[in-house]
Amino acid sequence: MTKTTRAKNPLTLTVDIGGQGIKGMPILGTDTPTAPRFRIKTPRPATADPVIHTISAVFDHFRPFDRVTVGFPGVVNHGVVATAPNLDGRWKGVHLEERLGAIAGVPLRVINDADMQGFGAIEGKGVEMVITLGTGVGAALFLDGKLLPNLELGHHPFEKNETYEERLGQKALDQLGVRHWNRRIDRATKLLRKIFNFRKLYLGGGNSRCIDTKLPSDVVIVRNAVAFLGGARFWELG
C-alpha cells in the first residue's frame, strides 16, 4: 500500500482489556478487520506490569500497524488511569497511554472500554447510550456523536440497594442463571430509558449474547466486534 492510501486508510490496532481476556484486532480504515481476533488470558493478579507485558505481546502479534486504541475497564483521564475495579493492585495514577505508547512506537490512545465500544455502535444522532455487559458493567453516553467520557453508571444504585454492576455483571449472571438475569436486563433498560431518554440504547459486551428477552425497537444488541471497530472510529469521531 502506498503512503498516501495508508494515510487515508490507516491500520488501527484495537486492544480491549477485559477481566477475562486481553483481545486485539487490526481494523483498516474504520470498518475492515484485516486479521482474526487474538486473545490472551488476562494475567492474574492483573496488576499494571503483567497487564502491560500481555498487551505488548498483543502488539507483537499484529505488528506493523499505524496507530493503537486501547479500551481500559475503568476511568481514564488523558491517558492516566483513575480506577480499575475489576483488575488488581494499584492502578490509580498509572500513565498507561505513555507506557504503552513507548512500547507501540506509534500514536496510541487509552480510553474507557465502554466509551471505545460506543464509538463502534453509535449512529451519531441524538442521545445514544451504550451499556456493556461483561465482568463489569460499562456505560457510555453520546450526543450527536460527541462522547461524555467515563460515565460510571455501573457503580450507581439500580435496585434493592445494589448497583447495576452487582445486579447485571458476570457474578450475577453466574449466580442467577440466564432467565432471571434477563428479567433484570428488562427492568434496567426501562429505568435507563426513563432517566436518559435515549434515542437508542445499545447493549454490548460478551454477555450481551445471553440476552433473550424481547427488546423494544430502540434497544439494540451489538456484536462484540463492534468494540474493535470503535477503536478505529474513535480517531475520526473522538
Ligand code: BGC
Ligand atoms: C468500570 C467501568 C468499565 C466497566 C466495564 C466497570 O466496573 O468501572 O469503567 O467500563 O466495568 O469494563
